[in-house]
Amino acid sequence: NAGVTQTPKFQVLKTGQSMTLQCAQDMNHEYMSWYRQDPGMGLRLIHYSVGAGITDQGEVPNGYNVSRSTTEDFPLRLLSAAPSQTSVYFCASRLDSNEKLFFGSGTQLSVL
């Protein structure tokens, strides 16, 4: 099993550009989430999904969009990048709500 595969590892965008961060897992996990990690703050939830076709907003959803058309994939879209979205992004999955977390390797995003 590859676990949680997250791409790209690094990305630089200009303000206003759009992009998609990819996240895929091969463990048949129902729960998938996107977090951002900023200096001095804990991980903050952007969006999450409890299964294919079901998504919901987290703590900081503005400027981001998600979809879950398959169990395996949970892409995160930045609609119009802003400097405030400069951060490290992590995708995570777990089998059920009280199960162990598996994280992707992270994406370091800079918006100029």
Add this chain to the structure above:
Amino acid sequence: KNEVEQSPQNLTAQEGEFITINCSYSVGISALHWLQQHPGGGIVSLFMLSSGKKKHGRLIATINIQEKHSSLHITASHPRDSAVYICAVRLTGGGADGLTFGKGTHLIIQP
């Protein structure tokens, strides 16, 4: 108000020392996670606890539900243990994701 507080924020110790990192939370939880993040690296799950104690190698995690407190211990610490350790709790009735994260404890083990 941060519902998950970790202490200390930063800890520097010598190789071989016994390390304790604490996590306190203010509301009811159904599970608590300890995570490890190496510099520039990804995040790895160390433990998930809902009661009692778990041990894996030199790492021990305990939780006291009544006192709303968990500790992560590292015995015979080694420089490769240098990392950020993150506590996360799943709040009772906290919704589908329901995870709240502490800000992390930055641990440095000097040779």
